[in-house]
Amino acid sequence: MDVREALYTTRMMRRMHPDAIPLEVQARILDAAIRAPNGGNTQRWHFLTVDNPDTNAELAPIYRRCRQKEYEDMAAGTFAVPLENPEGHAATMRQTTKSADFLVKHFTEIPLLLFVFAIDDHGGANIYPAIWSTLLAARVEGVAA
Ligand SMILES: Cc1cc2nc3c(=O)[nH]c(=O)nc-3n(C[C@H](O)[C@H](O)[C@H](O)COP(=O)(O)O)c2cc1C
Structure with missing residues (x-):
């Protein structure tokens, strides 16, 4: 899927399949998230995944x-x-x-919860791009979010 298709088709979903998200897919989604632009490239964030019922x-x-x-x-x-x-x-x-x-x-x-913690991010300017990258990367993987 090219970037334009991901941008045009990513939606928020609350109805999703329960199928497990393989670890390598989780890793690719998170790897995209941490490439997001952020102030001074300080990466003041933590990501926590939960895939345990x-x-x-x-x-x-x-x-x-x-x-x-x-x-x-x-x-x-x-x-x-x-x-x-x-x-x-x-x-x-x-x-x-x-x-x-x-x-x-x-x-x-x-099947997968992702908690995103922003450190000293007043207003969310630093963390929102990373969250949006997460959603786009999930879309590319065929994972609703
Ligand atoms: C930027 C943004 C803010 C949102 N804020 C809320 C919110 O405050 N409360 C809420 O219940 N859902 C919120 N949502 C979720 C969406 O309204 C909802 O998941 C989406 O419309 C899908 O709805 P559907 O499951 O009815 O298709 C927000 C979604 C986005 C993208």
């Missing part, structure tokens, strides 16, 4: 609680509502909730 099972209730908190924030109007199209915003929120609920339900089936 037992660990997923421990993390699942934490994820469920986090989603619950997000829904409470949404209900309390903490997120900005675009005034020009409140109906469209409500529809987006319904769709987001539906797909997030699916992920809560199927959390233990996610």
